[in-house]
Amino acid sequence: MKNMRTQERIANGFIHSILGILSFVWILPIFWLVLISFRKEPGSYTSYILPKSYTFDNYIKLFTDTSLFNYPRWFLNTLIVAICTAAVSTILVLMTSYALSRLRFKMRKPMMNIALILGMFPGFMAMIAIYHILKSFGLTQTLFALVLVYSGGAAMGYYISKGFFDTIPKAIDESAMLDGANKNTIFWKITLPLSKPIVIYTILMSFMGPWMDFIFVSVIMKDNYQNYTVALGLYRMLSRENIFMYFTRFAAGAVLIAIPISILFIYMQKFYVSGITGGSTKG
Amino acid sequence: MVKKALTSIHDLFNKYIMCFIKGDLSTRLSGLIMGFGMFTRGQIIKGLAYLFFQITFILFMIIRGLDYIIGLQTLGTVGQTRIFDEVRGIYVVYPGDNSMLMLLFGVATIFVVISFFLVYLSNLKTCYANQVSINNGIRPRNFRQEIDFYLNEKYHVTILTIPVIGTFMFTILPLIFMILIAFTNFDKNHQPPGNLFTWVGFNNFKDALWNDPLKSTTFFGLLIWTLVWAVLATALNYILGMILALMINKKGIKLKKFWRTIFVITIAVPQFVSLLLMSQLLADQGTLNVILRQLGFVKDFFPFLSNGDVAKFTVIIVNLWVGVPYSMLITSGILMNIPVDLYESAKIDGANARVQFMKITLPYMLFVTGPYLITQFIGNINNFNVIYLLTGGGPLTLNYYQAGKTDLLVTWLYKLTVNEQNYSLASTIGIFIFLLSAFFSLLVYNKTSSAKKEDEFQ
Numbered sequence: 001m002k003n004m005r006t007q008e009r010i011a012n013g014f015i016h017s018i019l020g021i022l023s024f025v026w027i028l029p030i031f032w033l034v035l036i037s038f039r040k041e042p043g044s045y046t047s048y049i050l051p052k053s054y055t056f057d058n059y060i061k062l063f064t065d066t067s068l069f070n071y072p073r074w075f076l077n078t079l080i081v082a083i084c085t086a087a088v089s090t091i092l093v094l095m096t097s098y099a100l101s102r103l104r105f106k107m108r109k110p111m112m113n114i115a116l117i118l119g120m121f122p123g124f125m126a127m128i129a130i131y132h133i134l135k136s137f138g139l140t141q142t143l144f145a146l147v148l149v150y151s152g153g154a155a156m157g158y159y160i161s162k163g164f165f166d167t168i169p170k171a172i173d174e175s176a177m178l179d180g181a182n183k184n185t186i187f188w189k190i191t192l193p194l195s196k197p198i199v200i201y202t203i204l205m206s207f208m209g210p211w212m213d214f215i216f217v218s219v220i221m222k223d224n225y226q227n228y229t230v231a232l233g234l235y236r237m238l239s240r241e242n243i244f245m246y247f248t249r250f251a252a253g254a255v256l257i258a259i260p261i262s263i264l265f266i267y268m269q270k271f272y273v274s275g276i277t278g279g280s281t282k283g
Numbered sequence: 284m285v286k287k288a289l290t291s292i293h294d295l296f297n298k299y300i301m302c303f304i305k306g307d308l309s310t311r312l313s314g315l316i317m318g319f320g321m322f323t324r325g326q327i328i329k330g331l332a333y334l335f336f337q338i339t340f341i342l343f344m345i346i347r348g349l350d351y352i353i354g355l356q357t358l359g360t361v362g363q364t365r366i367f368d369e370v371r372g373i374y375v376v377y378p379g380d381n382s383m384l385m386l387l388f389g390v391a392t393i394f395v396v397i398s399f400f401l402v403y404l405s406n407l408k409t410c411y412a413n414q415v416s417i418n419n420g421i422r423p424r425n426f427r428q429e430i431d432f433y434l435n436e437k438y439h440v441t442i443l444t445i446p447v448i449g450t451f452m453f454t455i456l457p458l459i460f461m462i463l464i465a466f467t468n469f470d471k472n473h474q475p476p477g478n479l480f481t482w483v484g485f486n487n488f489k490d491a492l493w494n495d496p497l498k499s500t501t502f503f504g505l506l507i508w509t510l511v512w513a514v515l516a517t518a519l520n521y522i523l524g525m526i527l528a529l530m531i532n533k534k535g536i537k538l539k540k541f542w543r544t545i546f547v548i549t550i551a552v553p554q555f556v557s558l559l560l561m562s563q564l565l566a567d568q569g570t571l572n573v574i575l576r577q578l579g580f581v582k583d584f585f586p587f588l589s590n591g592d593v594a595k596f597t598v599i600i601v602n603l604w605v606g607v608p609y610s611m612l613i614t615s616g617i618l619m620n621i622p623v624d625l626y627e628s629a630k631i632d633g634a635n636a637r638v639q640f641m642k643i644t645l646p647y648m649l650f651v652t653g654p655y656l657i658t659q660f661i662g663n664i665n666n667f668n669v670i671y672l673l674t675g676g677g678p679l680t681l682n683y684y685q686a687g688k689t690d691l692l693v694t695w696l697y698k699l700t701v702n703e704q705n706y707s708l709a710s711t712i713g714i715f716i717f718l719l720s721a722f723f724s725l726l727v728y729n730k731t732s733s734a735k736k737e738d739e740f741q
Contacts, residue, residue, distance in 0.1 A: 012535045019530060023545040026604065030552060032570070033560055045568040049577075096446045103439040111443075118450075120720040121458055122665050122693050125713035128700060129457035129464075132387055152453030155446035182431065183438035212553045215667075215697075231555055238559055247563075254556040265551035266544060269612060 033258075037251035044238075044247040058252035069233055069246065070226065071253055077143060078210055078229040084147040086207040089154030093202050094195075097158040098187050101165035102173065115156050127219045134220065141224040149216050150209055157205075164198040165191065201271035204264055211257055230257055299404055302411040313410040317403065320410025324417060328426050333406050340399045348392045355389035358382040358467065359479045383475040386467075390460055394451075465710035474704060487711040498708070501683040501695070502715075508595070509691045509719075513663040516602050521656060523603060524610025525648060528618055529640075531611070543615075546608035554605065558672035561601055562588065565673075588674050591688030598689055602669050613655060614648065621647050657727040661720045667693050692716050 037058055039051035062071045100108060130149060131140065139145040168191060176186050192199065214231040221227050228236070234253050237246040303311060306320075313319035318333030359380025368375045413423040424432055433441045465487055467473075473480035486494075491502045531542050549557070564570050565587040572584040587597045625643050634642065649656075670676060676690035676698065685703050686695045692712055699709035 008535065012533070015530045015533060015536060019536070019542050022527070023542060026549050026608070027545055029557060029560055029564065029604075030549065032564065033552075033556070044563055045566070046570070047573060049570060049574060092446045092449060095442045099439045099442045103442075105439045108439075115450075116724075117721070118454055118458065120661070120724065121717045122667075122696060122713050124667075124700075125461050125696065125710065125716075126454065126457035128706060129387070129460040130453060132383060133452065133457065136384070136387070149453060152449040155450050156454060182435035184434040184441070187438075187442070212555065214555055219701075231553065235555060235559070251560075254553075254560075258552045258556060261553060262548050262551035266547055269547055 030258075033251050034255055036248055037255045039248050039251075042245055042248060044243045058248045059256070062249055062252055062256070068242075069237060069249070070228075071230070071233065073226060074228050074230045074233040075257075077227060078231070081143055081146050081150070081229060082207045082210040085150040085154075085210055086203050088147065089151035089157075089206040090199065090202045092151060092154045093158055093161055093206075094192065094199065095187075096155040097162035097165055098191060100158060101162045102170075102187075102191070103183065115158070119156060124215055124219075127216060130216075131219050141221055141227060143227055145220055146210070146217065146227075146229070149220065150213075151206070154206065161195070161198045161202055164195055168194055197271050201268055204268050208261060208264065211261060295404075299407050302407045306411050307414055310407075310410045310414050313406060317406045318410075320413055321423075324413045324423050325425065326413070326423055326429070329409075329429060333402070336399075336402060340395070343395070347388075348395065351385070351388045351392040352396075354380070354385040355393075358385050358481050359475075362479050363477050378476060380479060381475045382467075382473075382480045383469070386463060387460055390463065391456065394456070461706075461710045462714060464706050465714055467707050469707045470705040471703065480707075483707075487707050491708065491711050491715070495684075497682075497684045501686050502692075502712070504683060505686060505690055505692050505695055506715075508689070509664055509693075512595075512599070512666075512691060513660055515599050516606065516663045516666065517656065517660045519599065519603060520606035520610050521614075521652075521659070524607045525614045525618070525644075527607060527611045528615035529644070532615055532618060543611075546611055549604070550608045550612075554668045555672055557605070558601070558668060561604075562673050562675075565597060565601075589678055591678050591680065594674050594678060594689050598670060598673055601673055602666075605669060610659075614652070617648060617651050618644070620651075653727065657723060661723060664691070664716065664719060664723075665693050666691065667697065670694050671697065692719075 035051060038054045038056070040053040040055040040057070041051065066072065099105075100112060134140050134145045134148070139148070172190060172194075173186050176190055181189070210229055210231075212231060213229075214235045217229050217232040218235075221232065225233075230253065234250055234257075236242065237250040237253070303314060309320045309323040313321070316334065317337040318330035321327075321330030321333065359382045361379040363379040364377045365374045366377060367373075416423055466482055466484060467480050468483045468486070469480040472478065490498050493499050527546070530536065531539055536542075566572075567584045567586065567589055569587075571587065572581065575581045575585060576583075586593050588594045621644065625647075626639060629639050629643060670689055670691050671694050674687070674689045676687035676694045678689075679687045683690070685698055685705075690698070693716060696709045696712045696716070699705045699712065703709075
């Protein structure tokens with residue numbers, strides 16, 4: 001018995017050290033990013049590892065030197081787009097998933113199948129076509145176009161919240177119906193208040209999208225630097241002609257958006273997990 | 284399947300033809316003037332809406348729509364021309380047909396016609412229903428009742444209209460447009476508005492599969508690498524993520540929350556930041572090579588990203604950095620749900636940790652997370668970020684058409700679109716990617732029953 005306990009203790013010590021090494025490996029690039037953001041010397045490659053001297057300039061210049069890379073403007077752009085996208089796509093997603101989860105109509109199954117099939121096409125296969133659709137409305141290179149692109153097809157992501165709505169007992173709806181409530185009232189006054197976690201999850205997920213995407217923005221904005229979002233702007237800082245001057249500033253800008261997103265993500269990781277696995281554990 | 288669809292279409296038409304046969308005069312007239320049977324039976328606003336829709340549609344078709352549909356056949360006949368204006372002494376550009384807009388508007392018009400047809404049928408149905416209910420002595424719904432009806436019995440129509448329109452505009456229409464592009468010769472040399480492009484049938488598919496040696500070598504080379512990548516990336520991430528989760532959740536391990544948070548942070552850093560950083564770190568002159576040089580392991584540099592075979596290895600390893608925390612998060616919840624008594628009885632039978640993992644944990648996990656695995660697999664086939672940001676598909680090779688050794692089909696598609704403007708080939712590749720995903724989804728979908736049990740569960 002004693003022998004087993006020491007064995008157990010050795011095993012645990014072993015696992016602790018593996019976890020220690022792994023977390024070191026995993027955290028290293030991020031730590032390195034933070035280091036670069038404080039590095040005084042410019043350039044993407046250095047012949048040494050630790051910076052020779054440290055400075056806050058990279059952060060300060062990000063907000064003061066806006067001649068070529070207007071970071072504060074981009075930050076504001078992204079914030080506006082993200083808020084509008086979150087509002088519009090959350091409503092679209094929740095309405096769609098409520099209808100597909102709670103209401104029964106002839107087109108329900110076909111619609112779900114169509115969504116499934118559409119989801120199998122690579123996402124940005126359609127981006128050129130979207131660009132021309134927006135252009136025929138005269139909307140390209142505007143923030144409004146970005147909101148449309150990010151939230152227009154949002155309904156396709158109904159799956160996770162539908163899974164959540166599926167778990168709310170139907171008896172609640174039925175008793176409300178006996179009290180004379182119609183479907184509209186049930187949706188807004190009963191189902192939504194019961195689904196706070198998934199509402200928050202949907203809001204945050206769609207809020208985070210515009211901070212991460214640089215492909216659709218680059219197609220829609222082309223060379224309109226003023227309307228760039230943070231992601232595309234930062235991406236442009238690493239282009240061949242800018243990387244030497246702006247690499248450290250890129251790191252600073254990246255740290256500034258990584259912090260809020262990390263906080264959001266840590267906060268909502270449990271929704272994330274139950275959302276992903278929700279569909280499968282029921283099987 | 285096809286037979287079922289045909290009979291349902293047949294039934295549909297029968298139903299509407301019945302509306303004509305059994306309908307009275309005003310029902311029949313509403314086949315000509317939409318909403319007529321609603322005016323005569325007191326549904327003024329609804330009738331007006333239908334009539335308005337009909338008039339707009341007819342005007343649109345006369346002014347534009349017919350031309351758009353006719354234009355679809357040729358995609359334009361008159362190219363852009365430059366004619367010397369002798370009076371002013373300059374070349375004047377006369378715009379010709381714009382094949383791309385003709386295709387886009389043509390497709391959109393077809394959908395307008397389809398939706399008109401559906402509204403037309405619903406018009407007939409409503410008018411006939413009005414007639415029947417009046418014969419039975421019930422007044423048709425007035426406007427207020429109509430609104431109530433759409434907030435209750437027909438709530439799905441109310442609630443789905445905007446999402447459907449949005450999906451249609453930004454997903455379906457663009458996709459159909461791009462699918463059609465795959466059957467044209469829309470590339471660098473056929474670029475509107477300067478030049479026309481036209482239908483070429485299956486030429487692009489033939490080029491990609493056998494006709495054009497360079498393109499087909501590229502296609503099959505990238506296809507194989509895409510599959511190898513997707514299998515390795517999915518399997519390794521899954522297993523290592525599960526092992527990590529097992530280690531963190533093991534009894535007696537301290538600071539569980541701390542370990543988990545560290546790994547979650549790496550998910551939360553946007554991929555374009557972490558991966559671009561990694562590509563700098565792993566470059567020939569990058570920091571990792573500096574370290575290796577200082578330690579004396581390499582003389583000059585180790586080609587992490589600049590040698591094709593090494594780069595393939597590197598992207599898989601870096602993808603572990605990206606993906607293992609995800610699968611750790613996903614699997615740890617499920618791992619805790621495995622019934623404990625399974626392990627206890629195994630222990631009594633003398634199974635050691637390895638046997639327990641192989642005989643209990645892994646089969647259970649594979650059973651529960653099957654659908655998740657397949658979505659991961661398809662996600663990896665389409666894993667644009669890791670490849671594009673890390674290697675950019677490089678190192679480039681002359682054996683491939685506009686692609687590098689680590690390019691996946693998706694990143695090739697992207698490059699063909701953005702750098703090459705070879706839209707027709709890009710769309711063809713997109714269709715192949717779709718077929719690939721669809722094939723694997725179907726394979727698994729047939730084996731899971733969760734979709735069918737949906738109603739029982741509630």
